[in-house]
Amino acid sequence: MSTIEKNAPTLKSKLNKAEIKRQSVLLIIAGLYVIYGIIFYYLPLFGWIMAFQNYKLKDGFFGSEFVGLKWFKFLFEDKTFIRILRNTLAMGVINLVATTVTAIGFAILLSEVRNMMGKKIVQTISYLPHFLSWIVVTSIVRDAFSLKGMINELLLNLKLIKEPISYFMHTKYFWPIVAISNVWKETGWNAIIYLATITAIDPSLYEAAAMDGAGRWQKIKNITLPGIRSTIIILLIMNIGNVINAGFEVQYLLGLGVLKPVSETIDIYVLNYGMANFSLGTAAGIFKTFVSMVLIFLFNFIAKKAGEERLF
Amino acid sequence: MFKKLTKSKMSGWDWAFVICNTIFLVLFCVVTLYPVLNTLAYSFTDGQEAILRNVHLLPKKFTTSAYSKVFGMQGFRRGLIVTVSRTFLASVLSLAANALLAFIISRKNFIFKRGLSLFWVITMYANGGLIPSVILMTKLHLTGTFWVYIIPGLVSAFNILVLRTYMSSLPDSYEESAQLDGAGHLTIFARIISPLCKPVYATVFLFVAVFHWNSWFDAMIYNRLKPQNTTLQYELQKLLSSLTQLNPSADSSGKVTDMTTEIQVRAAATIATMLPIICLYPFLQRYFVTGLTIGGVKE
Numbered sequence: 001m002s003t004i005e006k007n008a009p010t011l012k013s014k015l016n017k018a019e020i021k022r023q024s025v026l027l028i029i030a031g032l033y034v035i036y037g038i039i040f041y042y043l044p045l046f047g048w049i050m051a052f053q054n055y056k057l058k059d060g061f062f063g064s065e066f067v068g069l070k071w072f073k074f075l076f077e078d079k080t081f082i083r084i085l086r087n088t089l090a091m092g093v094i095n096l097v098a099t100t101v102t103a104i105g106f107a108i109l110l111s112e113v114r115n116m117m118g119k120k121i122v123q124t125i126s127y128l129p130h131f132l133s134w135i136v137v138t139s140i141v142r143d144a145f146s147l148k149g150m151i152n153e154l155l156l157n158l159k160l161i162k163e164p165i166s167y168f169m170h171t172k173y174f175w176p177i178v179a180i181s182n183v184w185k186e187t188g189w190n191a192i193i194y195l196a197t198i199t200a201i202d203p204s205l206y207e208a209a210a211m212d213g214a215g216r217w218q219k220i221k222n223i224t225l226p227g228i229r230s231t232i233i234i235l236l237i238m239n240i241g242n243v244i245n246a247g248f249e250v251q252y253l254l255g256l257g258v259l260k261p262v263s264e265t266i267d268i269y270v271l272n273y274g275m276a277n278f279s280l281g282t283a284a285g286i287f288k289t290f291v292s293m294v295l296i297f298l299f300n301f302i303a304k305k306a307g308e309e310r311l312f
Numbered sequence: 313m314f315k316k317l318t319k320s321k322m323s324g325w326d327w328a329f330v331i332c333n334t335i336f337l338v339l340f341c342v343v344t345l346y347p348v349l350n351t352l353a354y355s356f357t358d359g360q361e362a363i364l365r366n367v368h369l370l371p372k373k374f375t376t377s378a379y380s381k382v383f384g385m386q387g388f389r390r391g392l393i394v395t396v397s398r399t400f401l402a403s404v405l406s407l408a409a410n411a412l413l414a415f416i417i418s419r420k421n422f423i424f425k426r427g428l429s430l431f432w433v434i435t436m437y438a439n440g441g442l443i444p445s446v447i448l449m450t451k452l453h454l455t456g457t458f459w460v461y462i463i464p465g466l467v468s469a470f471n472i473l474v475l476r477t478y479m480s481s482l483p484d485s486y487e488e489s490a491q492l493d494g495a496g497h498l499t500i501f502a503r504i505i506s507p508l509c510k511p512v513y514a515t516v517f518l519f520v521a522v523f524h525w526n527s528w529f530d531a532m533i534y535n536r537l538k539p540q541n542t543t544l545q546y547e548l549q550k551l552l553s554s555l556t557q558l559n560p561s562a563d564s565s566g567k568v569t570d571m572t573t574e575i576q577v578r579a580a581a582t583i584a585t586m587l588p589i590i591c592l593y594p595f596l597q598r599y600f601v602t603g604l605t606i607g608g609v610k611e
Contacts, residue, residue: 019423025497026416030428033413033467037431040464044440044448106340109333118337124594125341128348131589133526135549136582140347148365150350184344196605216329249529253549267442274443285441293437 051283071283081269081284088265091178091251092243098179100239103190104232108224110191111198112216123195126188134185134249141181142168142254168254171262178250178263193235194228201227233308240299241292348586354579355379362575378580388581390540391547398461398543399524406520407513409466414475415501420484429476436469442533449534458541460534461524471516477606478512479505515603518596525589548585552578 020027046061051071053064075081106126113119129137144150145167152164167173205223214222248267255263264272266288274281349369354362358373366372382388416422417429440448445464446455454460482505490504506513528545535541542550593600 016423019421023419023421023423023497026419026422027424029412030416030422030424033416034428034431036467037435039452040448040467041435041439044444045438047440047444047447050444050447109336112329112333113337118334122337122341124597125344127593127597128344128590131522131526131593132586133528133545133548135526135528135545135552136586139548139552139578139582140351143351144347150347188344192601192604196601215323216326270442275446278443278447281443282441285443289438289441296437 048282048286050279051286053279055279055282057278067279071279072287074280075283075287083261084264084266084269087251087262088244088246090246091175091265092246094175094179095182095246096236096239096243098183099186099190100232100236102183102187104194104228106187107191107194107198107228108220111195111224112220123188126191128188129185130189132185134253137181137185138250138253141177141184145173145177168256169258171259174255174259174262177254178247181250181254182247193231197228197231198224230308233303237296237299237303241296243295244288244291351579351582354575355583357576359573359576362573362579365575378576379584381577382580382584385547385551387539387542387547387550388544388584391542391544394458394541395525395544398458399521402462402465402524403517403521405462406466406468406471407517410468410471410516411475411506411509411513412501413467414472414479415505417472418476418479419497432467432469432472446533455534456538456541457535461527461530461543465523471519474603474606475509475512475516478509482508511599511602512606514596514599515606518593518600519603522589522593544585548581551581 049061050064052066052068053061054067054070055061055064059065110119110122113122132140146152147164147166151167152161155161156164165173167177201223205227206219209219209223244266246265248265248271251263251265252268252271266284270281270284274284346369350367353367353369353371355378356371356374356376357367358375359377361367361372413432417425417432419425422428449455449460449464454463486504486508487500490500495503526545528543528549531541531543531546532549
């Protein structure tokens with residue numbers, strides 16, 4: 001016993017030396033990657049110091065005056081920022097719920113299709129919008145919801161409205177339009193993982209249920225949904241942190257003029273004020289990262305307590 | 313009663329479900345495709361007709377004048393060249409860089425396996441945000457250059473995870489026999505592992521290519537003052553917003569000397585920027601489906 005213990009470290013270090021020599025090429029390359037990572041991913045984290053300073057470009061990180069939590073206090077006393085925080089969280093939650101529900105629904109309905117050819121065609125079409133840029137999507141959305149656009153045309157033809165509505169003139173339509181844009185763009189794409197999970201469910205479960213006389217609805221409720229439950233929860237935890245990233249592109253591209261009070265998100269705030277005041281912009285950025293971390297850990301914790309699948 | 317239903321396979325309710333489901337999915341496809349086809353129809357419609365906003369699936373008075381106008385714009389042509397070169401360069405370089413790193417991390421006996429993985433996973437969750445990045449790019453003299461599109465995003469943790477998961481699932485025997493033959497690590501990477509990884513390479517290539525084809529924000533932030541470096545999507549955005557500002561309501565633009573109107577030009581520019589990707593993605597479908605399932609459902 002004792003001899004083994006004595007010998008073990010020397011053996012290990014010998015092995016290590018040989019290993020290091022053998023792996024030298026890999027180690028050198030890995031080292032280059034670490035240098036790259038430090039510069040492009042870790043150095044910006046060091047820039048967080050700006051949030052606690054009156055940062056001036058000419059004084060740099062080391063010469064600028066330290067002001068403690070001044071900029072964070074400023075954020076929470078700023079009425080604009082409070083409104084922006086509300087917009088961000090509201091749109092974040094609406095988008096998350098809308099895109100998750102439609103993706104699951106679409107995946108379930110598509111998985112019920114028996115005609116393989118039809119299934120393939122529908123699926124291919126459903127991915128299309130994901131590959132379009134937000135510039136293209138917002139241009140399409142702007143046209144669709146314009147006075148003479150297809151939405152008004154449809155609603156007028158169905159006699160649901162008497163006058164065409166100018167959707168971009170009223171703040172109340174903006175959040176739903178953002179949600180609809182997200183749903184239109186991502187439903188098919190988000191459904192990929194759910195569909196893969198449904199396909200992986202043991203077919204004998206469905207056969208057994210059919211023997212017991214279960215209908216389609218009962219099979220969906222008692223087999224399909226429980227089968228994708230852990231996937232749903234994991235994806236929800238992964239995406240919950242993004243609630244604070246409610247988006248930048250849709251809001252920036254569509255939410256102009258009168259819509260600004262409901263359309264501006266934290267990212268737009270950073271772009272508008274942060275480029276002129278680096279310290280304030282960085283503080284808002286840190287706040288965002290902080291909230292998303294808290295949300296991820298919180299929901300992971302809740303999932304753990306509830307005995308559900310969890311991310312970590 | 314129940315037994316009879318299951319024996320005859322399709323009950324009345326089942327038929328009702330199948331019919332409703334089919335109708336719903338067809339509607340889904342219509343909602344997805346119609347806006348795109350409508351834009352396509354407008355792009356080929358004559359200006360005077362387009363103003364009436366009465367075009368649906370087929371163009372009226374077919375013309376390609378809008379396309380000649382779009383491709384006649386210097387900014388659009390330049391943006392196209394920048395975007396094509398950026399997409400090609402970035403996809404090739406990113407794939408090579410991510411694959412090599414994933415190869416190192418997936419070696420079972422690599423000394424810093426865990427440490428190196430953690431180093432990259434952290435970058436997925438903690439990032440400096442916009443302002444520190446802008447300052448960094450300025451300090452590195454990347455602002456205002458073409459390389460600001462390529463270098464900062466070269467290595468990304470998500471792509472490494474996808475590639476690593478795939479590489480770890482390959483059987484060890486290939487590598488062992490190559491090692492016995494005296495092959496070095498880089499030879500094993502280039503000659504043994506990479507040929508086996510073609511499907512996952514296609515996935516990552518597609519992800520990176522789509523990202524670069526569609527990006528415009530970095531062009532706006534870093535190259536706003538350098539028109540020779542702006543991207544296609546940014547030029548499209550400039551075109552769309554300048555036209556909306558010129559003519560807030562489409563009706564007042566009736567007196568155009570040119571027969572080509574903003575509706576057409578907008579539609580043509582939109583279609584032109586989306587065309588390459590739309591033509592490409594159906595053929596790469598099985599690759600991104602596997603890629604997403606590998607990357608999304610990680611242990």
